Amino acid sequence: MAVVGVLALQGSYNEHMAALRRIGVRGVEVRKPEQLQGLDSLIIPGGESTTMAKLANYHNLFPALREFVGAGKPVWGTCAGLIFLANKAVGQKSGGQELIGGLDCTVHRNFFGSQIQSFETELSVPMLAEKEGGSNTCRGVFIRAPAILDVGSDVEVLADCPVPADRPSITITSGEGVEEEVYSKDRVIVAVRQGNILATAFHPELTSDSRWHRFFLDMDKESHTKAFSALSLSSSSRDAQDGSKNKPIDLPIFE
Numbered sequence: 560m561a562v563v564g565v566l567a568l569q570g571s572y573n574e575h576m577a578a579l580r581r582i583g584v585r586g587v588e589v590r591k592p593e594q595l596q597g598l599d600s601l602i603i604p605g606g607e608s609t610t611m612a613k614l615a616n617y618h619n620l621f622p623a624l625r626e627f628v629g630a631g632k633p634v635w636g637t638c639a640g641l642i643f644l645a646n647k648a649v650g651q652k653s654g655g656q657e658l659i660g661g662l663d664c665t666v667h668r669n670f671f672g673s674q675i676q677s678f679e680t681e682l683s684v685p686m687l688a689e690k691e692g693g694s695n696t697c698r699g700v701f702i703r704a705p706a707i708l709d710v711g712s713d714v715e716v717l718a719d720c721p722v723p724a725d726r727p728s729i730t731i732t733s734g735e736g737v738e739e740e741v742y743s744k745d746r747v748i749v750a751v752r753q754g755n756i757l758a759t760a761f762h763p764e765l766t767s768d769s770r771w772h773r774f775f776l777d778m779d780k781e782s783h784t785k786a787f788s789a790l791s792l793s794s795s796s797r798d799a800q801d802g803s804k805n806k807p808i809d810l811p812i813f814e
């Protein structure tokens with residue numbers, strides 16, 4: 560059975576652990592680099608990304624986290640976790656903050672405003688429904704949430720949402736210290752996938768809908784299937800001719 564790590568420095572890691580328990584999966588709390596060894600996948604929870612980055616630095620976690628992402632193991636960032644995984648973040652506190660990176664996108668840390676502008680909304684998620692069943696929408700819980708301003712060509716957009724009319728205008732500081740509005744579209748991206756990386760600006764672990772957790776676990780199964788096929792392809796030609804030997808050995812967990 561898959562062993563899923565949950566980065567447990569700060570934020571909603573208990574809620575992710577509980578969400579995993581609900582679907583019968585063992586979660587392991589990760590606070591030190593060596594605890595990443597032997598894990599199949601990793602969830603980086605929501606919380607406060609600057610604080611989380613300071614704690615990750617204190618525990619010397621960044622090199623091991625980057626290695627984990629680079630090794631192609633599934634990693635899911637929710638909210639602050641999304642910020643951690645982005646290649647570029649704007650709207651950071653002065654002095655910036657360290658990121659793991661790997662996800663080809665620009666994220667705005669507090670796109671929807673401050674804590675009191677937190678909100679819930681119904682998101683259209685046809686891809687999630689297609690893969691995991693159920694309704695075409697899911698409940699999106701946005702808590703002082705970030706949003707994705709733009710994505711690279713390898714990034715698949717899984718959900719977007721309308722920009723609330725009362726959203727404060729967002730600004731970035733250019734080299735000369737000039738503040739400028741950088742976002743003028745009426746919808747903004749809130750869930751993406753790029754290969755082994757899944758990222759959501761909202762908090763599925765705070766709802767009873769387990770489909771995002773199941774989707775993430777399916778990414779893990781996919782990565783094992785790929786590794787298995789690669790192994791099979793490089794094995795003897797006798798094995799290669801026998802199709803039955805190339806079947807993945809791990810059965811789907813949720814059927």
Ligand SMILES: NC(=O)CC[C@H](N)C(=O)O
Nearest residue numbers: 605606607608638639668
């Ligand atoms: N709920 C969340 O994870 C909020 C993230 C927050 N905007 C940050 O900068 O870290």
